[in-house]
Amino acid sequence: MIIPTNTDIDTIENKKIQLISIITQVYNIDILDAIEHLLINSETDWWNSIGKPVQNAIDEGLKDIKKGNLLSHNEVIQDINKKFKDL
Numbered sequence: 001m002i003i004p005t006n007t008d009i010d011t012i013e014n015k016k017i018q019l020i021s022i023i024t025q026v027y028n029i030d031i032l033d034a035i036e037h038l039l040i041n042s043e044t045d046w047w048n049s050i051g052k053p054v055q056n057a058i059d060e061g062l063k064d065i066k067k068g069n070l071l072s073h074n075e076v077i078q079d080i081n082k083k084f085k086d087l
Contacts, residue, residue, distance in 0.1 A: 023035065
């Protein structure tokens with residue numbers, strides 16, 4: 001979790017005020033509905049919606065990256081071609 005600094009909080013508060021000002025000038029219900037939908041859906045953290053097995057797989061992949069366990073695109077394609085040459 002990233003903890004915002006006071007400068008970040010000031011910037012965020014200023015941005016909110018700007019957005020409120022812009023929204024008060026909108027008279028298109030479709031745009032207002034889209035804004036509402038965006039704000040409601042942005043509160044859901046996608047990480048919590050993907051399930052533990054997928055989270056674990058992502059974590060393992062990130063660990064591999066940190067360790068330098070990587071394959072180039074060409075290496076992956078060659079490996080796939082070897083494994084599935086009969087298809």
